[in-house]
Amino acid sequence: VSARVTDRDNGLAALRRDLGTLGALRLRVGVFGSRANAPHENAGGMTVLELGLVHEFGAPAAGIPQHSYIRAVLDERAGEIRAMQRAAAADVARQRVTAFAALVRIGETVVGWMRERVPVQSGQLRDAITFNVVRAGGAS
Amino acid sequence: VTSWQAFQDAVRAWALLATGLSLAVWENEPRPRTPEAFVVLSWVSAVRPGVDELVYDFDPDTLDPLAEMVPTVRGPRVYVLQLAVESYSQAASANGRQYLERASVRVRWPRAVATLAAENAALASLGPARGADYPADQRMVSRWLCEARINATAAETDSAGAIGRIATVAVSSDVDDVDGTELPRPPLNFEDEVMP
Numbered sequence: 001v002s003a004r005v006t007d008r009d010n011g012l013a014a015l016r017r018d019l020g021t022l023g024a025l026r027l028r029v030g031v032f033g034s035r036a037n038a039p040h041e042n043a044g045g046m047t048v049l050e051l052g053l054v055h056e057f058g059a060p061a062a063g064i065p066q067h068s069y070i071r072a073v074l075d076e077r078a079g080e081i082r083a084m085q086r087a088a089a090a091d092v093a094r095q096r097v098t099a100f101a102a103l104v105r106i107g108e109t110v111v112g113w114m115r116e117r118v119p120v121q122s123g124q125l126r127d128a129i130t131f132n133v134v135r136a137g138g139a140s
Numbered sequence: 141v142t143s144w145q146a147f148q149d150a151v152r153a154w155a156l157l158a159t160g161l162s163l164a165v166w167e168n169e170p171r172p173r174t175p176e177a178f179v180v181l182s183w184v185s186a187v188r189p190g191v192d193e194l195v196y197d198f199d200p201d202t203l204d205p206l207a208e209m210v211p212t213v214r215g216p217r218v219y220v221l222q223l224a225v226e227s228y229s230q231a232a233s234a235n236g237r238q239y240l241e242r243a244s245v246r247v248r249w250p251r252a253v254a255t256l257a258a259e260n261a262a263l264a265s266l267g268p269a270r271g272a273d274y275p276a277d278q279r280m281v282s283r284w285l286c287e288a289r290i291n292a293t294a295a296e297t298d299s300a301g302a303i304g305r306i307a308t309v310a311v312s313s314d315v316d317d318v319d320g321t322e323l324p325r326p327p328l329n330f331e332d333e334v335m336p
Binding site for chain 1: 167168171180182184185187189218220222224226272274275276277281283285287
């Protein structure tokens with residue numbers, strides 16, 4: 001006697017996997033990576049990251065005002081970011097995109113907003129603003 | 141918040157009370173030369189989370205009846221303030237972190253709450269203290285930062301745009317009887333009768 005069971009779940013298993021992945025992935029946006037650790041060409045020996053910190057928080061003793069391009073964007077665009085997150089969850093649930101692609105779409109948009117705000121001298125800091133998608137509690 | 145100057149002054153007084161410091165400067169003000177720790181205040185962002193509303197306030201004292209209703213537009217605002225404490229001393233009794241940790245509880249003092257409330261504002265949250273030293277003049281400046289999220293109501297009154305309101309109505313009528321004669325006035329016809 002032999003029996004065969006065929007499980008046709010119409011994509012339920014894939015959907016569960018993708019939704020689980022969306023919950024486990026984290027989108028990081030900011031100044032990091034090899035471009036951030038490179039020396040800035042006209043900042044007196046500072047790295048791009050250090051210059052980025054000076055602009056983000058200001059350096060009153062050096063006469064540089066705070067010019068936030070990370071926190072201010074996250075504050076001012078909080079509603080739009082939430083809307084994108086909702087849209088991403090809906091798209092993943094409808095299996096239009098994978099969880100990873102949905103987060104990449106948000107990351108590219110947020111990076112674009114931050115690059116618009118950053119003070120530009122050489123463009124090095126602007127180019128160092130980037131994003132990556134990491135698994136919660138682990139590396140990318 | 142109706143006057144930005146008054147609001148900033150209130151925020152400065154609030155920051156001094158919360159940190160226990162004796163000096164607070166806005167980032168575009170002249171910086172003090174002092175061995176004491178001080179706090180530098182700067183705005184990170186200002187968000188308008190909703191739609192502003194138009195309200196008319198009735199002013200019974202105005203002499204012109206056509207200028208009794210004064211329009212005001214007001215709406216919610218969320219302001220994010222950066223508090224940066226700079227200090228030479230790294231002693232646990234005098235470094236920047238110490239002042240910000242104290243502030244985390246002192247912001248709920250009734251006096252501190254009242255200082256912001258006087259300007260139609262209130263503290264929503266105070267973020268964690270973070271070290272953020274920076275280089276200046278071939279040295280590192282010791283600095284600790286935190287962010288305060290302040291909810292406020294912004295309002296502007298347009299006094300020159302005041303308008304009148306319908307206070308009373310005078311009614312006259314001209315109603316005829318079935319035979320074509322006018323009904324008696326009064327009581328069946330009105331002649332400039334004032335309705336409240």
